[in-house]
Amino acid sequence: MTDLSAFLKELLSLPGLSGYEGPVREVIARTWQPLVDELSTSRLGCLHGLRRGSGSEPRPRILLSAHMDAIGLMVTQIQDGFLRFTEIGGVDPRILPGQQVTVHGRREIPGVVVQPPERLLPPGHGDQPVAMEYLFVDTGLLPEEVQQLVRTGDLISFATLPLELSGETLAGHSLDNRASVAAVTACLDELANTRHAWDVWAVASVQEEETLGGAITSPFDIRPDIAVAIDVTFAKGPGVSDYRGAPLGKGPTLGWGPNIHPALYKAFKELADQLDIPNSMETMPHMSGTDAMGLQIVAEGIPTMVISIPLRYMHTPVELIAMKDVTRVGHLMAEYIARLEPDFIDHIRWDD
């Protein structure tokens, strides 16, 4: 059994920004190795783990996709030893002043995002947010040393360490979406002692925060019959009080909308209720904002589902999840896979 909390904390301590997922992929590969029959890396860097089913060949295949890439920053200019930067993924500049970061230069250099004093900014700024173009990263090193160690295009990742808070909750950067990588791992753990007819392809996907490059390419080789994107969703809490938030620690959400095949929603909903796994519907009227957007439209098209873990403070370095929700998602998927009959695919229909 994987120590899920320790594994997740290790993932949260690693960089792995969109397009540069190597460091985190390595640790996931190490953890998945004993749980799968084959491990490979796609041409764009997705990690593919295959667990063969017990059914007769050709076996149907289910793909579980959890993106492992993280949001962060990238150096655009070096000015008197200070670093100007842009964003990788969606970063609200208002969360940046005072954040501790790691600059991935010729070596890893700790730094801080700084908001220059008002008198060094364009007049009339007042107490309004300072735009990203006026912020710096200060490494505390002398300008000559910075010049030697850092180049334009170097990555900057958040350095906030994972924090265990009350009620078995965990805070840190990139819980979006490494919490879901942990959930897929929990599913694989459970499947190790469970008979399942279908082949299971666990995918730690890349570039979700920028291009969906992983989700739209990995299924092309795998050709799954069903794809499930596992991601995080907004939890109720400060800043989120309306219907778009699900309660933290009260179970996963099941996606509903054009990215989702209704037969899959129905199957997951019925199973979750049957297993007494608390859950709620997440309405996605336009798009899901997850790997599902890519998975759905690969090749001839794939019936797709989205399952999400509620998370507070998304895209800040102090995202917060409840571990219970992570294990619930893992359990729900394992139970679902264990019950997949070889002919289930024939039941995925548009019955209108």
Added chain:
Amino acid sequence: MNPKTNSQQAPVLGAEAIALLERLSNAVAVSGDEGEVRAIVLEQVKPHADEVKVDALGNVLVTRKAKTKDALRIMLAAHMDEIGFMLVDEEEGGLYRFATVGGIDVRQLVGKPVWVGKQHQAGIIGARPIHLTKRDEREHSIPLDQLRIDLGLNGKAKVGDRATFATTFRQSGPSLVGKALDNRFGVATLIELLKQAPQNVDLLLAFTVQEEVGLRGVRVAAYAFAPDAAIAVDSTPAADLPMWDGSENSKFNCRLDGGPAIYVADSGTLSDPRLIRHLSQTGDELGIPYQFRQPGGGGTDAGAIHKTRSGVPSISVSVPGRYAHSAVLIGRLADWQNTFNLLHAGISRMNRVLFEQPR
């Protein structure tokens, strides 16, 4: 310049002094609740002091007698307190409303881990996900009343507990990096000066409380000491960053690597010219780098000291530090060392003649 003289007189702030600064920086002492730093100060000063007292407000007052008769009574003040928060209301499920203590830019709070209460319980200050914000919303700062300290599901603290940024001290190349270096730099400097105390003056050290909320502690400390002269030892902002438009930055206040910042004038004090002259001459003669802080704005404990009793000749000397009153300050070991050197040498060279001239 005479570096030889300098090296003879100046004890080096080595690993032990940095370890002390680290302990002080990691300790939490929000104005009005300075106990954790006070405990470290008491432990450090007792072996070297002739008299140690904790007064009615919580200041630590330390006396170290001169070896000579009729010695000057020189007061050094460094505030122990730091900016932070107080929990003011409990909401459902481990969420707390909080107020700021001291001058904090609310824009610095978002997305930070914090320590709550005497046990440094972990908490976070989150923000609304960018996905749910509209462009015009992002053009406005998130007001304090929308922020909460989140302790996790059903986390418990007490209304009234203090909190501050959860930042652990580190060294980075030439820099010292941590929270509350304004003014743990000053606190550590005073402790080190006591350990290497000049013998020619009665050294009166005030480790003060509540500086960040209005120079309250130092007012009564200066009254109690009734010194002949005083130096406030603090940390002042180095705003030595590039200007937004690439023009020359003429509003830098002071610079890192420029040595101790000597105050001529701030918003609360016109420094005593005899002390300005004395310290700058000391620096010039011994080859200790120093800089004059750009006059204007800001303030230190000297603002209260110089108006105590019938008046006290006063000045401030600060270790330059970037990003004061935020989660992370960056200062230089070399600046701290030179601040210590200038103060040590300056005090060692003080005598009554200095104050016999009219101001």
